[in-house]
Structures are given as structure tokens and as C-alpha cells.
Amino acid sequence: MKQSRKMGSIVVWTLISILLALSGMAAMTSAIGETPPNMFYGYVTLNDEPVPAGITVSAYIGEELRGSCAVDGMGVYSLGVTGNESDEGETVTFMICGVPADENATWHARSSTPVSRRLDLSAEDHEVPAVTNPDANQPLIVADGAQTSQLNVTVTDNCAVGIVTVNLSTIGGSDAQVMECIGGDVYSTTTNASVGTANGTYDLRVNASDIAGNYNDSVDIVLEIVPEGMEGMLPKTGDIDGDGDIDFDDGVYLAMYTIYGEPYYLLHADGDVNSSGAVDFDDGIYLAMYTIYGKYYYPLYPPV
């Protein structure tokens, strides 16, 4: 009796084991049914130079993104390109931080090809960075070696921004002062003007390069060196939003300033454009009219 009960439990456990084994095989079968990604790895170069760590490599079949990764510290990428049976024989194209790579590959669903394929990637980038929003947070300072102004500029690139510098040699600084990225696409440095710097307007030339060595040195940050007592004053111009030109937007900006104030609408110029002695909504209208009808009817800063 005892013996037959033992036999019975062995049979039950055997059945359970068989069932478990069968369910495991079912799981394995479904895993085999999923087509594994095609793996690629290799060196990445841009204009024949290794790219820095962190640059993104992306793989596409047609327009569809099928995999991406960041390049490591050795300039090497490694990524899996996903697909299914219907992608057999399709062309895989690659992008190096937004620039199409010269190389491509063929996707295989059932691979007789090696599990991981080496494919070095290279691309040519000749697009220079875009430099916008040159700005000095204190547009007027005294040349006393103490007062400072924070210089800012926005730099973007089709691939990745490299080093951004500004030439401060005319006010006693470095001719290639590095501007650090302070968040987003904004690059910044803080400067003073050495004692002895003549009063006047200084165009401080920005030089923004990308990681491929293309550079843009066409934009200046304007800084005024003024006699003591005039520092902190805003320049007398209609360029209220500080984007380098005087247009209808400045009138709207000035009107918004009188409604909402700083910090939503930071003034980059003295806003009393109708010379009434106060900055108010009328100035916004006046400036807008100036941009429509011109200075004959709406002169900016008429002599008192």
C-alpha cells in the first residue's frame, strides 16, 4: 500500500516535470520565432577624424529608425538593428549625429552571416554651426577691471557643437576665451574690461566650431565701455529685444514689457523711444509705428 502511494506520487511528479518541460519548450519555440536583431559594430569617423564619446549613431531601414547607440570613449559604436522576416534583403542605412554615413549594410532575417558584423562608419560634415542671440547681460560697463558683463550666445549644429570662443583681446582679455555651455544651446563667459581700455563700442567676435572642425566666426557680441556713472544704463536704440535689428517685434516686445515686466520681457535697450521721460505702453506703439512709417514721422530719441 505504502509502496503504491510512493509510486503514485512519482508518476504525478513525472507528469508535472513533463508538463513544465513542454511549457518551457513552447516558450523557447516562441523565442526562436522572434527574429533576432542584426548586430553591427566598428569605428566611427567624421571628416576622417574619430568622433568624441557620446555622439549618436542611428540605423534605419527606409525611413524607420531601427536602432541607435552612443559612441564610446574609443570612438566605437555597437548596435542592434531590429527587423522581421519581411525585412530580409533590405538596406540598412546609418546616420552619425544626423549626417548620413557613406556605408550601408543588408539586413538578414535568417542569418548565415556572423552574429555581429563589423562595419566602420564614416561621414562628411561641411555645415557650419549657427550662431544666434549674441547678448551682453550688462551692455555698458566701466573699464575698471572689476565690473563684469556676462556674454551669451546660442550655438546649434546639424551634428554637434565643438568649442565656442570669443575674442576679448580688445578689452584686455584672451583672444580665444572659451564660452562654456550653461544649458540648452547657450554658451557663456563673464568678462571685465581692463583698466586703460578706451571708452567706445567693442564688437567681440565669437568663433563657434563643430566637432568636424567647421566654424562660424561671423557674429559679434556688442559691449560698450563707458565713463564712470554711465554703467548699467541701457543703450539708446530701438532694438529692445536685443536680437540685432529694429523691427515690428521690438514694438510688440516693448508693449509686452510694459504689461508683464521683467523677467518675462527683459529690456536690452532704453525703452523710452518717444523721449517722454517714461517707459510705457505708448513707447511700444510708437516703436511699432516707427517700423511701419519710418523715422520721418516717428524719430527715435528726438533731441530734447
Ligand SMILES: [Ca+2]
Ligand atoms: Ca556641422
Ligand SMILES: [Ca+2]
Ligand atoms: Ca530687435
Ligand SMILES: [Ca+2]
Ligand atoms: Ca516714453
